[in-house]
Amino acid sequence: MAEQDSADTGTAVEKHEVPTAAPGTAVVSSDRVENPGFEPHRPRVSDLSPEKEKQNERRVAGLFFASMIGAVGSIVAYIALPFEPGDPASVQLSNMLIGLGIALSMLGIGFGAIHWAKSLMANEHAVEYRHPVRGTEETRARAVEIFQLGNKESGFTRRKLIRNSLIGALAIFPLPAVVLFRGLAPDEDPVELFKHTMWDTGVRLTRDPDGTPIKASDVTIGSAFHVIPEGLGESEHKLEEKAKAAVLLMRLKPEDLTVSAGREDWNYQGIVAYSKICTHVGCPVALYEQQTHHLLCPCHQSQFDIKREAEVIFGPAKRPLPQLPITIDSEGYLVARSDFEEPVGPSFWERSL
Amino acid sequence: MANSASAPLRRTRATGRRSPLASVALLVIGLVATGGAYAAFTSSATAQSTASVEALVNEGEKLFIANCASCHGLSAEGTDNAPTLIGVGAASVDFQVGTGRMPMAASGPQAEVKPTQFTDEQTAAMAAYVASLAPGPAIPAAEYLTGEGDVANGAELFRINCAMCHNVAGAGGALTEGKYAPALQDIDPVHVYEAMVTGPQNMPVFSDLNITPEDKADIIAYLAYLDDNPSAGGLNLGSLGPVSEGLFVWIFVLGSIVAITVWLTARSN
Numbered sequence: 001m002a003e004q005d006s007a008d009t010g011t012a013v014e015k016h017e018v019p020t021a022a023p024g025t026a027v028v029s030s031d032r033v034e035n036p037g038f039e040p041h042r043p044r045v046s047d048l049s050p051e052k053e054k055q056n057e058r059r060v061a062g063l064f065f066a067s068m069i070g071a072v073g074s075i076v077a078y079i080a081l082p083f084e085p086g087d088p089a090s091v092q093l094s095n096m097l098i099g100l101g102i103a104l105s106m107l108g109i110g111f112g113a114i115h116w117a118k119s120l121m122a123n124e125h126a127v128e129y130r131h132p133v134r135g136t137e138e139t140r141a142r143a144v145e146i147f148q149l150g151n152k153e154s155g156f157t158r159r160k161l162i163r164n165s166l167i168g169a170l171a172i173f174p175l176p177a178v179v180l181f182r183g184l185a186p187d188e189d190p191v192e193l194f195k196h197t198m199w200d201t202g203v204r205l206t207r208d209p210d211g212t213p214i215k216a217s218d219v220t221i222g223s224a225f226h227v228i229p230e231g232l233g234e235s236e237h238k239l240e241e242k243a244k245a246a247v248l249l250m251r252l253k254p255e256d257l258t259v260s261a262g263r264e265d266w267n268y269q270g271i272v273a274y275s276k277i278c279t280h281v282g283c284p285v286a287l288y289e290q291q292t293h294h295l296l297c298p299c300h301q302s303q304f305d306i307k308r309e310a311e312v313i314f315g316p317a318k319r320p321l322p323q324l325p326i327t328i329d330s331e332g333y334l335v336a337r338s339d340f341e342e343p344v345g346p347s348f349w350e351r352s353l
Numbered sequence: 354m355a356n357s358a359s360a361p362l363r364r365t366r367a368t369g370r371r372s373p374l375a376s377v378a379l380l381v382i383g384l385v386a387t388g389g390a391y392a393a394f395t396s397s398a399t400a401q402s403t404a405s406v407e408a409l410v411n412e413g414e415k416l417f418i419a420n421c422a423s424c425h426g427l428s429a430e431g432t433d434n435a436p437t438l439i440g441v442g443a444a445s446v447d448f449q450v451g452t453g454r455m456p457m458a459a460s461g462p463q464a465e466v467k468p469t470q471f472t473d474e475q476t477a478a479m480a481a482y483v484a485s486l487a488p489g490p491a492i493p494a495a496e497y498l499t500g501e502g503d504v505a506n507g508a509e510l511f512r513i514n515c516a517m518c519h520n521v522a523g524a525g526g527a528l529t530e531g532k533y534a535p536a537l538q539d540i541d542p543v544h545v546y547e548a549m550v551t552g553p554q555n556m557p558v559f560s561d562l563n564i565t566p567e568d569k570a571d572i573i574a575y576l577a578y579l580d581d582n583p584s585a586g587g588l589n590l591g592s593l594g595p596v597s598e599g600l601f602v603w604i605f606v607l608g609s610i611v612a613i614t615v616w617l618t619a620r621s622n
Contacts, residue, residue: 088582089585207563209513218560222558223563224558250557289555290556290558296528
């Protein structure tokens with residue numbers, strides 16, 4: 001065992017200067033933690049009583065045996081409880097027993113080994129000091145010598161043409177990766193993609209998922225329809241288009257709606273359509289309360305008031321949900337008057353609004 | 354062979370005791386008899402049922418005035434405390450009274466499920482009375498309530514139309530200001546159907562024009578499937594997703610990691 005006093009010689013810890021007190025102050029403060037030294041050595045029960053030692057030995061062996069039982073048990077569970085095809089619930093018991101068996105087999109070894117080390121292996125205090133980080137002068141001189149020899153033999157500093165062309169090659173070789181990965185970006189301007197959806201003048205509002213068109217007379221007071229644009233099923237990027245164009249259609253009493261100037265013809269006899277994509281971070285907002293006419297976003301509890309053009313009344317969203325202007329066509333089906341007048345969904349860097 | 358087989362057949366026909374017209378006559382007699390009997394029976398049944406419907410409506414009106422009119426108005430026209438019931442239909446009454454939501458025990462964010470206050474006959478009488486006020490959604494036909502149907506289609510419709518409030522496993526979820534979407538486990542299919550067509554409280558209406566009765570039957574089949582098939586993934590922790598699972602991981606899993614670390618570094622006694 002090393003002496004306490006030699007502890008300082010090899011440590012990397014910087015000595016902290018005790019601040020000297022200004023004249024006139026009574027208290028000298030020091031933030032240096034006192035070295036508490038070692039606790040007095042205390043023998044364990046296994047060191048004192050052979051009975052306890054035997055007991056701990058049995059415990060360690062018991063844990064190792066438990067590990068064996070677990071490993072074998074999980075194999076038995078796998079064979080004895082096969083999965084029934086078509087009955088997902090049959091997986092439940094089998095998976096649980098296999099998992100418990102494997103956990104027991106691994107934890108048994110781990111806990112046994114630790115318990116062995118703690119209760120039975122040699123019980124003494126030992127101190128191991130850090131080595132100084134700095135090498136000896138001799139080692140340092142030899143390292144410099146090796147570098148210089150390498151430089152001399154390769155001619156790295158002498159043959160400037162080779163050195164500079166190597167640096168040039170190293171600078172240029174990552175460029176193909178930059179060019180190739182850049183090619184993965186969409187051809188179109190992503191900002192334009194964000195700004196437009198599948199909705200356009202005359203596009204019919206259809207039911208999600210089957211795509212059947214919706215008559216204005218189908219939408220009774222208090223109804224909520226989950227809407228996709230007509231032709232979504234045939235579009236090339238179905239999910240991307242749906243993520244932008246998903247709409248919730250609701251019918252309120254026309255007198256309940258507060259309509260701002262310029263939006264008078266955006267609803268049809270109290271039928272309103274709003275983007276389902278939250279303006280906060282883009283979760284689908286569809287928790288519609290038909291008595292309060294509030295829409296709740298389940299992710300961060302933003303609330304929108306449908307009576308007042310989806311104004312934000314609670315939560316982190318900053319902008320109202322964009323409204324889809326709608327009307328009916330000659331056959332009585334609901335159609336969009338145009339695309340949304342602003343980008344749907346959360347804010348993005350180039351969004352001008 | 355063909356000749357010997359057809360010869361006795363022809364002979365039987367020629368010597369048969371029945372006239373060729375006998376089967377036709379029999380058919381006509383049968384049709385007239387059953388048709389006449391049916392007509393006689395249905396006309397008397399209609400007369401009977403008209404009388405019994407009237408009795409039912411009268412009974413329902415009495416029950417309504419005694420139990421509902423203080424909030425909903427003497428002729429169901431609604432008051433400041435409660436909405437009008439004109440046009441809500443029999444399905445609405447059967448749902449609200451049949452699940453114990455009405456009459457409400459106390460005003461609150463929404464009506465709670467509690468033991469039903471009326472017998473099935475009384476509920477039917479009130480439903481008949483409310484249905485007689487104005488046309489509205491009727492109590493659904495039993496063919497849509499069997500729990501048999503296209504579970505996959507029902508699950509897709511459920512995810513699109515219902516899961517955002519009721520949770521994808523039907524475990525229910527919170528709404529605003531104390532309101533909530535109730536859990537849908539072990540609910541009587543007739544109440545599931547009625548809730549969709551009537552839109553009780555803050556639930557939107559999903560009329561037959563939005564989701565067809567066949568699709569509603571598929572949704573009911575999906576809920577029945579959820580009731581019959583427990584989660585394959587072990588403990589579902591209320592099927593609440595990341596909320597309960599995260600809580601479990603933070604408290605129990607991190608707790609046991611801390612406990613093991615403490616045990617690892619503690620000295621043996």
